[in-house]
Amino acid sequence: MHIANSQKNNYLRAMIERGTRHFGKEEQLRILDRLIWATEFEVGFFFFLIFFFFVNKSYVKFLDIKYPAQKRFGVIGAESMVPLVKEVIDEGARLGITDFVIGMPHRGRLLTLCSVMRKPLERILYEFRGLALPWDQIEDSGDVKYHLGYSTDRFTPDEIKVHLSLVPNPSHLEAVNPICMGKTRAKQFYKKDSDRTKTCCILLHGDAAFAGQGSVYESMALTELPDYSTGGVIHLIVNNQIGFTTDSYAARSSPYCTDVARSIASPIFHVNGDDAEAVVRCAKMAVRYRQTFKTDAVVDMLCFRRYGHNEGDEPAFTQPFMYRTIQEKLISDKVVTTEEIKGMEDRIVGILNDAYEKSVSYKEGVPDWLGQNWQKINRKKVGIALTALPEGFTVHRNLKKILEKKKQSIEEGDGIDWGTGEALAFGSLLLEGYHVRLSGQDTERGTFSHRHAVIHEQQNVSAQERPQYRPLCHIPGATGEFHVSNSNLSELAVLGFEYGYSTEHPNALVLWEAQFGDFANGAQVVFDQFISSAESKWLRSSGLVCLLPHGYESGGPEHSSARMERFLQSCNDDADELSLNYLEQLQSINWQIVNCTTPANFFHVLRRQVSFISFYFLFKVHRDFRKPLIVFTPKFGLRHPIASSKLSEFCGNSKFQRAIPDDGHGLPQGLAKDDKVRRVLFCSGKIWIHLMDHRIKISAKDPTKLNDVVFVRLEQIAPFPYDLVQQQLKKYPNVCFFISSPKNFFFLFFSPFFFFFKKKSDLNFNNNV
Incomplete structure (x- = not known):
């Protein structure tokens, strides 16, 4: 075993070797119910009384008829993901966890929103229809449905109330991992959860991304650091043995996709996704280990992907043998009768059609993903x-x-x-x-x-x-x-x-x-x-x-520039649509740059x-x-x-001060009168220090030498302080830019604003940079 700690090894050995405990009828029915919910939403396969599973295409047919062009990134072939996630929450609640922060990729997200987070199905279908929600009048870009987050309070089967937060994520796999960990740590701080037993982070992964993305290792490397630990993350890997169209042998150099977790000595539970009871057992052991030792635990659920990367892909193009094997297995394991399948299909279609009809007139109040804690010396x-x-x-x-x-x-x-x-x-x-x-x-x-x-x-x-x-x-x-x-x-x-x-x-x-x-x-x-x-x-x-x-300190290109131009290129400040209200300008900007x-x-x-x-x-x-x-x-x-x-x-x-006008510092006789000023230099950052240093040296020899050159400092670059700049331009018409970086850097951001002013006035621009 890769865990060099006898206490942890003995604990794991005792859990695993305790023997297979048969689930009672109530637990079996709960597992079955969760699998049926998964197949009703996703459709395809569910395990009937644990080892039996069959094909059910009712929801695929439903979505294909109603929304033929929509991508869903389903988990058909990995439906045990639902009992896996739910059991982590249920067992965690029994052990004292009241708050869960969940991060996951796009695959299975719609199912998680419906089945785990309890987001109303009619609302999901409402969004599939492309209908506008009340807050859609806000000027934002929005995102695809399988990237959105959700927060909710719900009760476990044991009537324990828990809060669930599904963090929104981009298409960049595994990038959400540290965000979830940071949010978990903050919740622990504000809840005074110093022993980190009441708030838990759950991260879901795909096998290819877990082995391939560097953010996985970077995030796991934080887990034992005192100022970043969250008391252990539960990692759940939906291992469908393929990454888009890449086979596992070409996706990693290690035997298992989970080998990266060996670096922090996490226990790794490998489990067959076809055995839903074994999946649930592993979920229980992972949570118990996390609560006992305050460190990460990994569950690697081996399963398959019934269709391509999305529902429009043809997987047989690149994996013909794999998908022929899947089809043969589904046919051979189909042990329920045609009448039973037909009855379940009718029931499922009825539920889906009912939600679809409700989605037509669906009404939504305050957006749940706006619900945050935004409140209000000497x-x-x-x-x-x-x-x-x-x-x-x-x-x-x-x-x-x-x-x-x-x-x-x-x-x-x-x-x-x-x-x-x-x-x-x-x-x-x-x-x-x-x-x-x-x-x-x-x-x-x-x-x-x-x-x-x-x-x-x-x-x-x-x-x-x-x-x-x-x-x-x-x-x-x-x-x-x-x-x-x-x-x-x-x-x-x-x-x-x-x-x-x-x-x-x-x-x-x-x-x-x-x-x-x-x-x-x-x-x-x-x-x-x-x-x-x-x-x-x-x-x-x-x-x-x-x-x-x-700052450029004569040390070469490395460690000199923070690439200000890159941040400005990502800024939505627009010189052609300047707001006349500064607070409105500040509220509409995507980020501030100073x-x-x-x-x-x-x-x-x-x-x-x-x-x-x-x-x-x-x-x-x-x-x-x-x-x-x-x-x-x-x-x-x-x-x-x-x-x-x-x-x-x-x-x-x-x-x-967003922009700082020249106060004549360093000039014994002060600045010349406004109409005598020969040039105004707009600058930003350390170049101002060099200019002032030069001014002080020159004015010490000749007090009037540079008193007709004005230095204006741009302290806030985005949103651009156009109102303050305009005041200076009205006073001094001869403008020059003076910056300490090449012209193709942030000068390209400055110039449209100045040319905007130029079109509206008789300014004399000197384009020297």
């Missing part, structure tokens, strides 16, 4: 806590200097750097009771040694004891919880985890930080299929913040992510909706004195 108090250390705690001598400088900047109210500004934002939210969670590679210290959210004892340490101190966890009076953790070396799984975490509750600040901005490449599926588009496809909101270090130059502005944009009205800092922030936030964070500007902030910029009437 600055030096935070600052003191950031630099205070427990008595007798020894810090590294270099870090001691950093903390002393941080303390000095807070006391003097000047020279506050990026790391301090970020910590003030976190601390202020914690004082107001909001949960803050930050994770990513090296986030505790910060890639550039700028954060130091976790301080390590330098002297009194050993292999067994490694004392740590987290300043933000010790702010007097703070009721919010602060979690910061170094993730493993994964982007896709960790970003997906944090995205899932952020969807569970609105009043929390959840952040993922890339070690370098271009590491976002490894998580592109999550950005494309979830963060940027989930609201449009599934009406799912998220306030996740992604921190991407960006490139802050100062710690104070970064402070405000982080606080803007959380829905509240704040009085501690004497300003109000109203935000009753959620949008993801992409922040291109500096490297060069983390400690640069020009990019530092005054403490007064964090309070009073201060707020996030």
Whole structure:
């Protein structure tokens, strides 16, 4: 056995060798009922009294007649999936689980929605008809029916109430896995389920995807990590021995599709899908193991796929032997009479036709997939806590200097750097009771040694004891919880985890930080299929913040650009349809993109992510909706004195500035009068620091040398701050773009907005970039 733990091995051995317990009549009838429901919805095969199964084509005929062009991705040949999933829920409920988060691919999803989630059949058929639901007037893209999610409360046969959440998913197989895990972890946090026995994640997989997709391993690698563990995931593999048209021998290099689970020493239960009682037994053992040892368990249900990848495919084109064998088996095992089949077909058709007729006049109220928990300082108090250390705690001598400088900047109210500004934002939210969670590679210290959210004892340490101190966890009076953790070396799984975490509750600040901005490449599926588009496809909101270090530092192409242009290309901001209302513009955007130059502005944009009205800092922030936030964070500007902030910029009437006009800083005699300004340079990010540095040096020699050149910083790029830019263009007609990246990068996003203004005015554009 691959599990190197005698206690776990003995537990498994005892369960397996206890002997085959025959199910009672009531349990057998329940299994049979669930199989019949599966075949009534999907049709094809069900097992009669466990080992007998027959062909029943009534639902296929029904859908083929009513919806001949619709894809359904059925599980005909794998109907035992229904008793498998339901038994996991039933047994879990008996063992104290009250909340299940379910992730699965498209195959079998419609059946799961109907049979497991209890989504009304007439509503499913209503959607098949293509009729508009009341909320379809919302301007969104929507998605196919076998991608949609659903949430419901239902009772098990033992009359135990459980909550089920089926997470919506894209066509990218296995991408939903870390999202479900993150959502599960968040539920455990908000329910105070510290032992992780009341909320469970169930993931369904296909055999080809489980063996082939890297997100499976990345997600499983999180299962034993303290800050990402969910107390074990139940993995259910519908192993139909084929991936689209690829045979299993060409789909993996390992003997079993489940061999990836051996890497985390999970028990793997291989079971014949034709034996429904054995399937149910494996479901019970998997849940019991999970509840006992708080780790993953895998059930590999061997079955087959009656038709092609979808109902329109001809499988015999590529697998003639397999499908000839399937047909011969179905004929030979057909042990029920023609009259019995006809009677069941008549009953099934009656149920389906009744639901079909009801779907014509189906009425729906509030959309269930909108149902979320979206409800509604003293600055030096935070600052003191950031630099205070427990008595007798020894810090590294270099870090001691950093903390002393941080303390000095807070006391003097000047020279506050990026790391301090970020910590003030976190601390202020914690004082107001909001949960803050930050994770990513090296986030505790910060890639550039700028954060130091976790301080390590330098002297009194050993292999067994490694004392740590987290300043933000010790702010007097703070009721919010602060979690910061170094993730493993994964982007896709960790970003997906944090995205899932952020969807569970609105009043929390959840952040993922890339070690370098271009590491976002490894998580592109999550950005494309979830963060940027989930609201449009599934009406799912998220306030996740992604921190991407960006900037050309003369170190070559690697780790320089966070590829801002890619995020802007995925933005739905349209220069030809500019809203005149800023809040309307902000609500219609799919995600926000900022490139802050100062710690104070970064402070405000982080606080803007959380829905509240704040009085501690004497300003109000109203935000009753959620949008993801992409922040291109500096490297060069983390400690640069020009990019530092005054403490007064964090309070009073201060707020996030989408665009910052030139205040004449660095010019002894100030800026020239508006009509004397020779050029206005629109810039974004670190290039502004270089411009200011150049201005200060030149003006020191000649105070009037550059006072006729104005620098305007674009801090928020999407949605584009057209109203503020327009104000500057009215003052200064001679426009020039000044950016620190090649022309084919985000200049292509900027230019349509400026040319929009150009068409409506007499602006003189200088196209130098």
